[in-house]
Amino acid sequence: xxRTSTALVALALVAAATACSDSGGGGSSSNTPGVTGxxxxxxxxMPLTGPAAAGxxxxxxxxxxxxxxxxxxxxxHGRKITYKIMDxxxxxxxxxxxxxxxxxxxxxxxxxxxxxxPTHTGVLDFLKTNRVPDxxxxxxxxxxxxxxxxxGTFGFNVDYTVEGKILATHVKQTQAGKKVCFLGQDxxxxxxxxxxxxxxxxxxxAKQSYVTSNPNVGPQMGALKQAGCQVVMLATVPGFTALSLxxxxxxxxxxxxxxxxxGADLTTLKKQLGPAAPLTEGLISDNYLPLSTDDANPxxxxxxxxxxxxxxxxxxxxxxxxxxxxxYLFVQTLQAAGKxxxxxxxxxxxxxxxxxxxxxxPLRFSKTDHSGYGGMKMSRVQGGEQAYFGTxxxxxxxxxxxxxxxxxxxxxxxxxxPAAP
Amino acid sequence: xxxxxxxxxxxxxVTPTRDRPxxxxxxxxxxxxxxxxxxxxxxxxxxxxxxxxxxxxxLCVTAGLTVLTGLNGQLSLGHGALMATGAYTVALLQDKLAxxxxxxxxxxxxxxxxxxxxAGAVVGLAAARxxxxxxxxxxxxxxxxxxxxxxTFDTTFxxxxxxxVVLDPPPGTIPVERWQAWLCWTGALLTMLTLAVLVRGRFxxxxxxVRDDExxxxxxxxxxxxxxxxxxxxxxxxxxxxxxxxxxxxxSVSPGAFPLTLSLxxxxxxxxxxLGSLAGAFWGAVLLVALPALAHTVTEGIDAQRLEGNxxxxxxGVTLVVVMLAAPGGIAxxxxxxxxxxxxxxxxxxxx
Numbered sequence: 173x174x175r176t177s178t179a180l181v182a183l184a185l186v187a188a189a190t191a192c193s194d195s196g197g198g199g200s201s202s203n204t205p206g207v208t209g210x211x212x213x214x215x216x217x218m219p220l221t222g223p224a225a226a227g228x229x230x231x232x233x234x235x236x237x238x239x240x241x242x243x244x245x246x247x248x249h250g251r252k253i254t255y256k257i258m259d260x261x262x263x264x265x266x267x268x269x270x271x272x273x274x275x276x277x278x279x280x281x282x283x284x285x286x287x288x289x290p291t292h293t294g295v296l297d298f299l300k301t302n303r304v305p306d307x308x309x310x311x312x313x314x315x316x317x318x319x320x321x322x323x324g325t326f327g328f329n330v331d332y333t334v335e336g337k338i339l340a341t342h343v344k345q346t347q348a349g350k351k352v353c354f355l356g357q358d359x360x361x362x363x364x365x366x367x368x369x370x371x372x373x374x375x376x377x378a379k380q381s382y383v384t385s386n387p388n389v390g391p392q393m394g395a396l397k398q399a400g401c402q403v404v405m406l407a408t409v410p411g412f413t414a415l416s417l418x419x420x421x422x423x424x425x426x427x428x429x430x431x432x433x434x435g436a437d438l439t440t441l442k443k444q445l446g447p448a449a450p451l452t453e454g455l456i457s458d459n460y461l462p463l464s465t466d467d468a469n470p471x472x473x474x475x476x477x478x479x480x481x482x483x484x485x486x487x488x489x490x491x492x493x494x495x496x497x498x499x500y501l502f503v504q505t506l507q508a509a510g511k512x513x514x515x516x517x518x519x520x521x522x523x524x525x526x527x528x529x530x531x532x533x534p535l536r537f538s539k540t541d542h543s544g545y546g547g548m549k550m551s552r553v554q555g556g557e558q559a560y561f562g563t564x565x566x567x568x569x570x571x572x573x574x575x576x577x578x579x580x581x582x583x584x585x586x587x588x589x590p591a592a593p
Numbered sequence: 594x595x596x597x598x599x600x601x602x603x604x605x606x607v608t609p610t611r612d613r614p615x616x617x618x619x620x621x622x623x624x625x626x627x628x629x630x631x632x633x634x635x636x637x638x639x640x641x642x643x644x645x646x647x648x649x650x651x652l653c654v655t656a657g658l659t660v661l662t663g664l665n666g667q668l669s670l671g672h673g674a675l676m677a678t679g680a681y682t683v684a685l686l687q688d689k690l691a692x693x694x695x696x697x698x699x700x701x702x703x704x705x706x707x708x709x710x711x712a713g714a715v716v717g718l719a720a721a722r723x724x725x726x727x728x729x730x731x732x733x734x735x736x737x738x739x740x741x742x743x744x745t746f747d748t749t750f751x752x753x754x755x756x757x758v759v760l761d762p763p764p765g766t767i768p769v770e771r772w773q774a775w776l777c778w779t780g781a782l783l784t785m786l787t788l789a790v791l792v793r794g795r796f797x798x799x800x801x802x803v804r805d806d807e808x809x810x811x812x813x814x815x816x817x818x819x820x821x822x823x824x825x826x827x828x829x830x831x832x833x834x835x836x837x838x839x840x841x842x843x844x845s846v847s848p849g850a851f852p853l854t855l856s857l858x859x860x861x862x863x864x865x866x867x868l869g870s871l872a873g874a875f876w877g878a879v880l881l882v883a884l885p886a887l888a889h890t891v892t893e894g895i896d897a898q899r900l901e902g903n904x905x906x907x908x909x910g911v912t913l914v915v916v917m918l919a920a921p922g923g924i925a926x927x928x929x930x931x932x933x934x935x936x937x938x939x940x941x942x943x944x945x
Binding site: 263266268273276290293297298301358359360381383384385 | 638639640643740741744747751752753754755757762769770843844845847848849850851852889
């Protein structure tokens with residue numbers, strides 16, 4: 173019976189693989205997955221390689237660096253934070269795989285800051301079924317804000333529709349009468365952004381879309397040039413922002429570019445464009461976190477300290493600022509959840525809200541609102557530097573007005589680690 | 594045409610099993626496989642069970658592909674696209690039939706197989722007119738066109754983001770992963786049984802006759818084109834089933850799940866496993882799941898960014914080279930894993 177022996181060998185192999193890979197789940201006092209007396213394991217999925225890696229690959233290491241800084245100072249309630257970073261190459265199919273591995277095999281306590289609209293959309297149901305807290309998704313899709321459908325999922329970014337409304341309001345005020353067009357990613361990211369823009373401006377003159385699996389926007393840019401666009405609004409990841417700027421320049425098309433925050437980090441764009449970096453001049457965008465070049469800002473000073481000590485002094489850009497801000501908020505959440513850490517407790521702590529952090533806009537967490545930051549401030553590239561101008565605006569993703577927000581931003585605690593409330 | 598049944602020249606001349614009626618033997622293997630899978634789903638932790646389910650889904654595809662390539666001599670680099678056909682069918686139908694109970698899944702999967710069969714017939718008709726590199730080129734084009742189709746008809750297929758697959762929770766208190774493994778292996782074992790019966794009979798002989806010498810086959814009254822198209826259709830149906838099961842596993846479909854590399858991996862997997870043998874298809878399916886996982890384990894400690902995600906490919910390449918040098922017949926031909934291929938005549942013969 174050779175076949176039987178084959179089957180037995182196969183069984184033995186599988187069993188061996190199982191034995192090798194399964195470290196017993198430590199017996200935590202609260203019996204919560206991923207939590208022991210001395211450790212909290214959280215995981216994320218990020219595009220470390222692939223079409224969206226430019227810029228984004230720096231986010232998770234920056235978060236990890238901040239956690240290392242907190243760990244070196246005694247951790248949270250005596251627990252060190254272990255951050256498992258999985259590369260999903262911005263491919264929704266791979267995201268499915270790596271998130272299952274994190275949840276089922278590594279038994280993470282929560283998923284933190286999983287990046288990408290198309291990628292993360294695919295794992296919402298899986299995370300819900302397994303009751304895994306899904307905090308501060310790195311995307312501005314409106315999907316994260318569905319407390320009834322996905323009670324454990326929370327956003328972080330200003331949602332693309334809110335952002336679209338704020339950007340469009342600026343365009344309406346400063347570029348009145350100009351022909352406004354749109355190029356966006358062919359998924360919820362692009363669709364949500366366009367929805368916000370059209371709420372303010374009405375239908376755009378021309379709209380085009382791209383897919384990350386096809387790194388070419390020649391036809392799209394050609395069509396926008398043909399349509400006589402004077403302002404082009406982009407809902408693009410950094411690699412495709414750079415590609416759009418470069419392609420437009422090649423065909424002698426020089427509109428005013430207005431770019432979503434997630435695709436407008438100047439350091440990343442300059443690196444992508446290389447010698448064509450001056451094409452970024454005049455680029456309009458927005459943000460809600462301190463800009464990496466603002467050395468006078470106490471948050472930037474803190475992050476730069478952490479970056480040099482725990483992040484191998486990586487090039488300091490807005491992605492690093494973003495990653496550390498997410499990590500700071502997560503530590504705040506853990507502090508608020510208390511010593512007896514459970515998944516439900518964590519979610520309750522986020523829903524309680526009231527977090528003061530580096531952002532200039534309000535964080536909106538509540539029982540009925542799972543979206544993240546709610547406002548933006550416009551920025552412009554001038555003389556090769558990205559800088560804020562104007563005031564912070566806030567609005568909602570429906571038909572609410574775009575209004576100024578005037579509260580002063582918080583300052584970081586002296587040791588750079590949020591205290592328990 | 595009388596087919597002379599040779600004895601297999603390798604290994605012991607006669608084993609007791611070979612005297613038992615083959616129908617009973619096939620049935621025993623199938624039942625044995627089912628028992629083994631059920632036992633494993635109770636023994637393994639959830640993630641391993643999920644991987645076991647994935648092996649089952651891939652096994653449907655590799656089994657069909659090994660019959661096409663190993664027994665009929667048609668190379669297909671486009672089976673990823675046929676999987677995508679099945680997967681998208683399931684996604685779209687499940688969405689339409691949402692909330693009507695578990696039976697909808699069966700309908701969706703059957704529809705997926707049917708649609709992949711149709712797609713396979715179209716590709717197969719073209720493929721039957723082509724040989725060698727032209728055949729490879731055609732099937733390659735089929736694999737490459739998937740992302741383009743999903744972004745061209747983005748209102749239906751939602752481009753790169755893909756679609757969610759609406760699934761009812763498993764019946765009773767069965768854990769999701771266990772349920773998935775049962776579903777996938779039901780498909781896999783049925784596929785194996787069907788193919789084993791199919792290649793044992795007249796159709797199998799015709800396939801191999803066409804592979805070995807088309808002129809001789811024609812002289813013997815075998816319809817060459819018909820056999821080639823039929824084989825392609827059978828293989829496509831298996832790929833459609835595999836794709837449908839992959840969609841059920843991932844609870845989502847997107848073009849990124851069916852890239853060109855998947856089609857290439859499938860061919861590599863059946864070659865490493867042992868071309869033309871169903872046992873080889875099994876080992877190929879295991880490799881498809883195990884090697885990327887291994888690659889991930891290897892890179893966990895080092896800076897994975899430098900490898901640009903190409904390590905699984907490299908691992909596959911190294912495995913291919915090593916196995917081909919050590920065992921030209923693939924893993925399935927290795928002692929003590931030696932197993933007689935489906936039929937004495939199925940061993941690969943190099944044509945001069």
